[in-house]
Amino acid sequence: MLFRSSTPAFDMNIEGFHTGQHLANARKQADMRGLDDVLVVDVDCHHYETDNFAEILEYIEDPSLKQVALNTYAYKGPSAVLYDQPGYQDLGGRVTRYLERKGEKIPEDGRPREVAQTLRWMDALSVDYACLFPTPMLFLGLHPQPEVEVNMARAYNRWITDNILPANKRLRSMLYLPFNDPDATYRMVQEYGKKDGVIGFMVVSTRYKPVYDNAYMKTYALLEEMGLPLSFHASYHWNDQLVSLTNRFITAHAVGFTFFNAVHCANWVVNGLPERFPKLKVIWIESGLAWIPWLMQRLDNDYRMRTSEAPALKRLPSEYMRDMYYTTQPMEMVNNHKALELTFEMINADTQLLYSSDYPHWDMDLPSTIWDLPFLSEQSKRNILGLNAKRIFGLDVSDRFPENHGRAASPLVDTWRQDVVPAE
């Protein structure tokens, strides 16, 4: 594959991409830290459903929509069926795996290719279990036709539960909910909640439907009764009116990925949903961590002045937020280390934080980003990397659960100080 540079002299041709080789340094890091002996559950990672799009479209139940989708896909590609947008996740070719992974050679074994491709990166990162999510479908919440979201969600969920999750016990998913249609959302939980490999449900937060709408209460009640977590997965949309004020992808991403989760989370708390559904486990995914102390402080400060507007609350907003769960990535590892440590303290990271890589996306985090944190005990690291997820998803990890743990001398890179540590 040819990657264009600033001048032809530096154009780069890469052939024979292999996920395991691309991540060879990750494998080494895991070995140096003895991570194979640590349970690592990746609560947010992705595949590209568009790699198998024709197959997924065959699962669409509405015959007229299916006919349109198949023909549109044939002449315009998947973007026209879903709801694509401008954006340069791959940094203009600088993050090379976006293009390379498409051409990766995977031996044919009758399973969709992402099963083997996913296991390759999981092995490199020392991830034992991964919760897989789609990628381009994460923009569907803003599709102007709610029936497209419903039909795509149903097709995708049937496809993944038929083909991917049964292929390997290490692959799990929180299934996509077509949240713009509350009844279809409820039906999805009813029909798919007990399928093998399904460990919860996921709402893409980039949408204009408020979580406090009465239409969703029966779904929350059902999830609570079934003991299945509800997660809100951040994404962005550059055409969203607020985000469209930004002119660089860095801004659209930094703001867009936090904004919708912050709004939904504030609505969730202020409307007293934690009081109505005290046993429902709620997870906020892929907004990083810095927004949580910000929102906690804003809400607590306002709440004591405006208690009458949140009469359902029996505690401070931040206390409800401390009962929720958060995934780690993209963790803000910047030059103020104290900020991150305080954040961990404020969210009770020891019990509430769940490791996520977001692989293969450009801002993915390796397990070493948690393992290298100097302010955590080894037990806390193990909790965040896997034991918290095991607990809240009720995962049976008996096939891979570690017995012993060790630590080698040179970790190669210190992801906390962001410094190379030369091997002995």
Add this chain to the structure above:
Amino acid sequence: MPEIFVARSEDLPEGGRVFVTANGNQIGVVRAKGQLHAYLNICPHQGGPVCEGLMVHRVEEIIAEDKTYQGMRFSEDDLHIVCPWHGWEFNIETGRCAGDGQHGLKRFRTEERADGIYVVV
């Protein structure tokens, strides 16, 4: 200091790169801007294979006299190497991270003699 043979001079042209292994770790040797540069193939961010990344000039903004924005262009001088894992950029000549000027690649000395290129480890 031990030396490791990298390549014959003609096998490492401008824009080319060669990898050697020293003490179990890879070192990437590139020729860029007419000079040889050798770095440990481990990025200070999260350990990615930085020497396998795209070499591309620094992007700069064009701001006119009246402070208005006029677009972007590539620098004619500053060449970066970009780590393919997440995109951290490093100045190829100094090994310093372009974003913060702080974090840096681990650099090795190179020798180019009549019989070829060597890296000193």
